[in-house]
Amino acid sequence: MNTYSSTAMHTAPECVVYYADTCAVFLRYHRTVSAWTNWLWLPIISSYGVILTSSRAERTLGPGLVSGDEEVSLESLRIPILKIGDVLIASIQVALHDASAVQFKDDLLQKIYDTKARGLIVDLTAVDVVDSFIGRLISDIASMAGLMGTKVVITGLQPAVAITLVELGLELTGVMTALNLEKGLAMLRRQAGEGADGTG
Amino acid sequence: MAQAKVAPIRSDLDIVIARTLARDTAKTLGFGAIDQARIATAVSELARNVFLYAGTGTVTVREIERAGRKGIEIICEDQGPGIADVELVMQDGYSTSRGMGMGLPGAKRLMDEFDIKSVEGQGTLIQCRKWRT
Numbered sequence: 001m002n003t004y005s006s007t008a009m010h011t012a013p014e015c016v017v018y019y020a021d022t023c024a025v026f027l028r029y030h031r032t033v034s035a036w037t038n039w040l041w042l043p044i045i046s047s048y049g050v051i052l053t054s055s056r057a058e059r060t061l062g063p064g065l066v067s068g069d070e071e072v073s074l075e076s077l078r079i080p081i082l083k084i085g086d087v088l089i090a091s092i093q094v095a096l097h098d099a100s101a102v103q104f105k106d107d108l109l110q111k112i113y114d115t116k117a118r119g120l121i122v123d124l125t126a127v128d129v130v131d132s133f134i135g136r137l138i139s140d141i142a143s144m145a146g147l148m149g150t151k152v153v154i155t156g157l158q159p160a161v162a163i164t165l166v167e168l169g170l171e172l173t174g175v176m177t178a179l180n181l182e183k184g185l186a187m188l189r190r191q192a193g194e195g196a197d198g199t200g
Numbered sequence: 201m202a203q204a205k206v207a208p209i210r211s212d213l214d215i216v217i218a219r220t221l222a223r224d225t226a227k228t229l230g231f232g233a234i235d236q237a238r239i240a241t242a243v244s245e246l247a248r249n250v251f252l253y254a255g256t257g258t259v260t261v262r263e264i265e266r267a268g269r270k271g272i273e274i275i276c277e278d279q280g281p282g283i284a285d286v287e288l289v290m291q292d293g294y295s296t297s298r299g300m301g302m303g304l305p306g307a308k309r310l311m312d313e314f315d316i317k318s319v320e321g322q323g324t325l326i327q328c329r330k331w332r333t
Contacts, residue, residue: 095220098212098248128237129219131244132303160237168241168306169292 079104081111087188088115089181091123101137108141112150119188120145123181125156135170142175151191152176155184202228204262207247209278210255215247218259225261226272231332239272239330242307246276246326249303254280254323264329271331274311276324283318290316 078100081090088111096104112120122141124130130138142152153176157165165172178184205225207218223240231239243259250257257278264273283289292305304326308314311328318324 095216097216129223129240129244131219131241131248132306133244133248158237160234163234164237164241164310167238167309168245169309170306 078107081108083111083115083117084185086116086118087185088112088117088120089123090121091125091181093126095129096127096134098133101134105137105141105144109144109148112145112148117150118192120150120152121155121181121184121188122152123155123184124161125158125180127161128158130157130161130165130170132168132170135165135168135172139172139175142172151188153178153184153187155179155181202263204260207259207261209247209250209257209259212248212251215244215251218247218261219244222259222261222272222274225263226330229263229270229272229332231272231330235330235332238310239274242310242328242330243274243276245303245307246274246328250276250278250280250324254278257323266331269331271312271329273327273329276326276328279323282320282322282324283316284320286316286318 079090079092079094081088083089088108090104090108092104094100108120108122111117120141122138127134138154142154145152154172155178157177176187178187202225205221207221208214209218219240222243223236226236226239243261247259250259255278257276257280260275260277262273262275264271289304290308304316307328311330313327313329315327316324317326
């Protein structure tokens with residue numbers, strides 16, 4: 001993911017293609033002129049042919065995937081937000097770095113606005129580290145979504161993460177939590193029921 | 201004893217790489233799941249401080265041994281602006297940036313030993329250890 005390559009990787013294939021094409025022209029020319037020069041050109045062309053094949057493969061993947069630069073990593077780290085009824089569910093399955101975490105927050109709030117979701121569940125079952133940055137982001141998501149009228153439930157905190165959060169001094173006060181996704185959904189449903197009773 | 205591993209910090213992505221390195225090393229050394237999370241979280245806080253305040257630096261992770269007890273040592277180094285008042289930043293709730301003021305005191309609580317040296321205008325060196333129970 002974090003392997004940086006020089007820009008040479010992007011420019012090299014073009015040179016190789018050009019070189020191989022030139023060689024091919026040469027070969028065709030030499031075939032017509034004299035057959036014996038073929039042995040001279042074949043190894044050169046076949047060796048470049050290997051590079052040519054790999055460079056073509058890289059080109060079909062696109063330059064970004066070859067270089068593995070940050071922009072691509074960011075894109076691949078985008079967390080899907082699913083909608084079930086009027087509840088949004090986002091399950092974090094990757095180690096979030098700061099930029100992707102902020103992107104996640106923005107995506108969530110936009111999605112809440114677009115879908116008019118009543119509830120949001122952020123599932124952290126697969127998350128093994130919650131530091132102060134991510135911790136603060138979670139409280140921010142809860143308060144921001146709260147301002148928009150959407151209830152947020154955090155589910156699936158691992159024991160080690162819960163212990164670390166409290167020891168770190170982050171208790172996520174004011175954030176609703178549930179043991180797992182199922183209980184989180186039930187919690188939101190119950191609250192909706194109470195809300196309906198209150199107004200009805 | 202295994203060789204020390206160094207994770208350079210240049211971007212927020214490197215924070216994730218540094219804490220993964222620390223966690224993997226802790227796991228290899230036989231630390232339990234909760235201690236692994238403590239160590240990874242502490243490294244995350246320290247590495248983020250390097251990135252936020254100094255821009256670049258290094259996190260070194262190595263295996264240590266004292267009186268037959270195994271442990272892990274994290275050394276966090278940068279040539280950034282340094283900290284004017286170390287005691288102040290070690291207080292809970294003190295923050296100069298977008299953090300929550302938990303970074304350094306939080307990391308200290310998560311580790312067994314914590315030592316910080318800082319010279320204004322020259323940089324900061326944080327050395328912390330956790331021993332296997």
